[in-house]
Structures are given as structure tokens and as C-alpha cells.
Amino acid sequence: MSHANTWAEEEFGTAELGDTRRRLRLIQLATRAAEQSGGTVTSVLRDESEREGAFRFLGNTSVSVEAIAASAHQSVLQHCEEEVFFHVAVDQTSLTFADRMRNKGLGPAGKGVHPKA
Numbered sequence: 001m002s003h004a005n006t007w008a009e010e011e012f013g014t015a016e017l018g019d020t021r022r023r024l025r026l027i028q029l030a031t032r033a034a035e036q037s038g039g040t041v042t043s044v045l046r047d048e049s050e051r052e053g054a055f056r057f058l059g060n061t062s063v064s065v066e067a068i069a070a071s072a073h074q075s076v077l078q079h080c081e082e083e084v085f086f087h088v089a090v091d092q093t094s095l096t097f098a099d100r101m102r103n104k105g106l107g108p109a110g111k112g113v114h115p116k117a
Contacts, residue, residue, distance in 0.1 A: 002031070002035070004030075004031045004032075004034035004035045007030075008026075008027045008028075008030035008031040008034060010075050011071065011072050011075045012026045012027050012068065012071045012072065012075075013027065014070075014071045014074055015071035016070070017062070017063055017067055017068075018062055019062075022057065022060070022062070022063055025057045026063075026068065028050070028053075029045075029054055032044050032050070041054050041055065041058070
């Protein structure tokens, strides 16, 4: 099992989507997106049947954003219970990770104003 698949199962394995096949499809989609992030469905999923399944899943009115989010939120809570200290970003929070050498691939996150590194 890949790291991406393990992550996807931890994040979305408890999603209550009314059908086990929907939860498995969500885990599959999350795994593929984690393996090749930053792309569209058509660029992340090369296989035509996977793309068709993804589009059907995304257009399925029985799949609720709330159920997917609830599973991810539960996963976050479990991870937080394992830690002594953790940060919680609140609405309109903006973070900047200074990378003055420009070799770590880190940068601003969010839509706020960021100081120049």
C-alpha cells in the first residue's frame, strides 16, 4: 500500500456516503490526487474508466461535501489527540514560510499580503 493510499484511507475511510463503493471511489480519487497533485481530473487520472468514475462521483447528488468534510475533520481530531502541541489556523489566517535561499519549495499560503522574503 502506498503512502498516498494510506493517507487517503486515514482521511476519508469513515466518510458516510451511503454506499461502500462511493467511499472506495473517494479514497481512490484522493490517492490519485495525492500522487499527482495540482492537476485537473483529466491530468491526474490517465485511465479513461477512472476518469469516468471520477466524473460520476463528482456529479453524484448522493455524495455530500459535508460527509466528506466530516471524515477529514475526524481524521484531524485523531491526529491532534496524538500530539502534545498543534497549531490551529483560523479564518483569514495567512502563513508565510521564509525560504530566503529559495531551495525548499516553501512559500506563502492563503490570499493575504505576504512580506517579500
